[in-house]
Amino acid sequence: MIRGEFSSNDLKAYLAEGEWEKVIDICQKAIALDPNAINFYPYLAKAYAEQGQLAAAITTYKKTLGTKINQAEVYAELGLLYSRQKNLEQAAWHYEQALSLKSDWGELFYNLGIVYHQLGNWDKAITAYTRSGQINPNYSAAYFNLGVLYEQKGESEKAIASYQQVIKIDPTFIRAYSNLGSVYAKQQEYTKAIATFKAGIRLDPTWATLHNNLGQVYCFNEQPGDALNSFEMAITLDPTMALAHHNLGKLWQQQGNYPQAIKCIERVIELEPHNVLAYSNCGQLQQKMGDLAAVMAQWRKIIEQESDFIDAYCEKRLSCKPEDLLETAKVNCALFLQALKHEEITQAYNYLSLAYAYMGDVLFEFGGISQAQMYYQMALDIKPQEVELYLKLGNIFAKQQRLDAAIATYQIGLTFEPEHPQICFQLGKVLERTQNAEQAINYYEAVLNQQIDRTGQWQNLPNLFTVEENLALLPQKIYHYTQDWARDSQLTDFNYTQVLWDDNHNSTITGTIKGSREAEIIQPKIPGKSSYPECGGVNCVSCTTKLLKHFQPQQIGKNVYQCNLHTTPPVKSRLPFVATIPRGKTWIAPQKNSWIITNAIAVITPDNYLLGDVSRYYPWFLPGCPYQEKTDHRIYELETIPPLEKIKGRVALLSGLAGHVYYHWMFDILPRLELIQRSGIKLEEIDWFIVNSLSKNYQKETLELLNIPTAKIIESDRTSYIQAEELIVPSFPGYMDWIPQGTMKFLRQTFLTQISLSQRNDLKRIYISRERAKNRQLVNESQVNELLTKHGFQTIFLEEMSVLEQVATFANADVIVAPHGSGLTNLVFCSPNTKVVELFSPNYVRTDYLMISQQLNLQHYYLIGRNFDCSSLRNLMYQNPLTEDIWVDITALKLVLQHLAQIPATY
Known part of the structure; x- marks a missing residue:
């Protein structure tokens, strides 16, 4: 008995002094003497945890479950340990168990909110933070995190109310001023934002974040001088603050000072060498400066960091022979990306020039004259002696009625090939239009004096001016x-x-x-x-x-939205x-x-x-x-x-x-x-x-x-x-x-009535693949398929089905996951309460199918994929946002499926 009391006193002393090895030694000896000495297990677990032996700590705590030890505290400690292990699902479950035993534990609700926030389950996080604040009305951290969540969800008024509550509880809570001012700025309430940031700066003039945020609002409010001072102050206070360098660079760019802007963005890259957006911005500035070699270097860094996206794009485009101009442009784009990745610079320049030129041809034929002009000019930056590009660029200027520019462009082309027949002919047409008949005749004669065998080029030569007889x-x-x-x-x-x-x-x-x-x-x-x-x-x-707002999308997690379809858009x-x-x-x-x-x-x-x-x-x-x-x-x-x-x-x-x-x-x-x-x-x-x-x-x-x-x-x-x-x-x-509603009724009455019982099937959970489509495919479809297959989804290809088979499939489905595309047309045949998960690229979010879900009482969720942050390369890879491929965030997809209760949480 004396020995036990002596050991207990020693144990408490060692605990107080943080002598964890000695705590472990005493506890292990006590347990070895008496395996039922249950009171030593919590001390042993705590010592393991303090030493970073989290698995041993978890095992030890679990041995106290079902004993006389305070079970709420045991579950809470296990939740904390799982949280430290980043095993967030287990952490949440154990916190929930603790709170079921002790429902007035405000700090633990706060911890639970953090875990759900990290999991992306924002609704449950809000519930936990709210409960924490109700139990402890002065818990400023809970209200602050509530504000962060509401801000992320786009619920600005609730975010403002939460941050104001934080400041009311603790007027020195400096981060609340920063976040509150940012919300005001998003609402374009710049006067309030500036006042809020200045109030924070008075409390702590040394916090660089507040000066940076103030500078951003000055930029928005067209106060460049004040913005410059704020950004420079932020950098003085924290030279490693990449965001301040980035914002200062954008300000210099707006002022037209590209060399200074480049210096700022290069500093961002030094501080954050994996910042793709910084490389992209730097490349755009260098392109404006005409430094193509520097642009290539930035792009190569981006390709290294986005290798999964780039490799998937190249594999798809190079796997089959191009059938038209657009596919030819994409093949050359893919060859360019591969060459640059492998530092084959000469080949990269050649493929990039071809990609620009072909894309210019595509856009010219499509009617995108201004965009075609941009691509032809970029191709000429690489190959200034490519005569055909001067012909095409001159044609664009002529069609735009910029006749002086057309004449000058044609004449530059003729300096490389003085008797180029198509240029001479088009130049003659433009000169004729400008009443320079004598010069026009000279160019026409230059054409007639040649032995011309390029008939294909003549057939593709566009008319420069609308024929008046046609207009009449x-x-x-x-x-x-x-x-x-x-x-x-x-x-x-x-x-x-x-x-x-x-x-x-x-x-x-x-x-x-x-x-x-x-x-x-x-x-x-x-x-x-x-x-x-x-x-x-x-x-x-x-x-x-504006249309999307009618469906009141609520963000339930990062890039995951649930639509409120109870009200018909007006x-x-x-x-x-x-x-x-x-x-x-x-x-x-x-x-x-x-x-x-x-x-x-x-x-x-x-x-x-x-x-x-x-x-x-x-x-x-x-x-x-x-x-x-x-x-x-x-x-x-x-x-x-x-x-x-x-x-x-x-x-x-x-x-x-x-x-x-x-x-x-x-x-x-x-x-x-x-x-x-x-x-x-x-x-x-x-x-x-x-x-x-x-x-x-x-x-x-x-x-x-x-x-x-x-x-x-x-x-x-x-x-x-x-x-x-x-x-x-x-x-x-x-x-x-x-x-419109009438269209939906007509289609349902026409085709649903023609489905026989034999056409009905057992496909309840379906994933519609766009693998065989020409565009808007999933970059990481194998990962998506793997997740969905584990949970009972079957992948279908609508191209293999008749219309009535598609009708039957959608009529019977309980859950449908699909990239945005024509396949979702068949939602019009769904039964009420069918769950729909629509996958978008970040630059192409549409409302096309939300009206169907609203009218037919479907549950509609959508997920926005990962962005490819280099707009210059993205615009080369995809001619417009409609064709962009989609990279699905698997964590976000798991969240939305769990939200639909398709994947029950198991631990």
């Missing part, structure tokens, strides 16, 4: 709304019928326009110049952001209609290849007016766009007008923009057949139906299911300019890329 044949005025033309028309043999489509049309109808709406004069735009530079059409970031639509137009004409831009799809449709009346609401063209517009009434059209950009095909009988126009894409075929084209029927016209009384194409199996299958004979089909890809004896023009059922 086209409408000079536009009616924005067909009903206005119907009101004013002097014809007697036309018809205009409005069709009820959505259930809410009675309350939101905007179809009747009061007063007179006259036709407007058409104003064709200059190629390469947008008539509406503030709007990106269906890809407009501003309009998309988007008003016009009533659809069907117009029958005698001797009506239509032009539908044919698909030329995988990237030049049907990008315009024009409907022209017999009295030569363009009907705006049925004459769509890319990029068109989204709901809420302020530029819905267009006064130009792509038909005025045609180099030559195709021959007019006159068709006898009644002809229904169904073709739509991108009608070769499953999404647009199902949502924009097929519903127009129902509109025709609802207008009182019987389909069997129609002689011809114009659709984009019958090249896809789903096009043939769906038309057959709708009893439209193939023999009655006219493919607008083959016959693009048509005049019908009677042209039946159904309007589009709704806004582009915004699916």
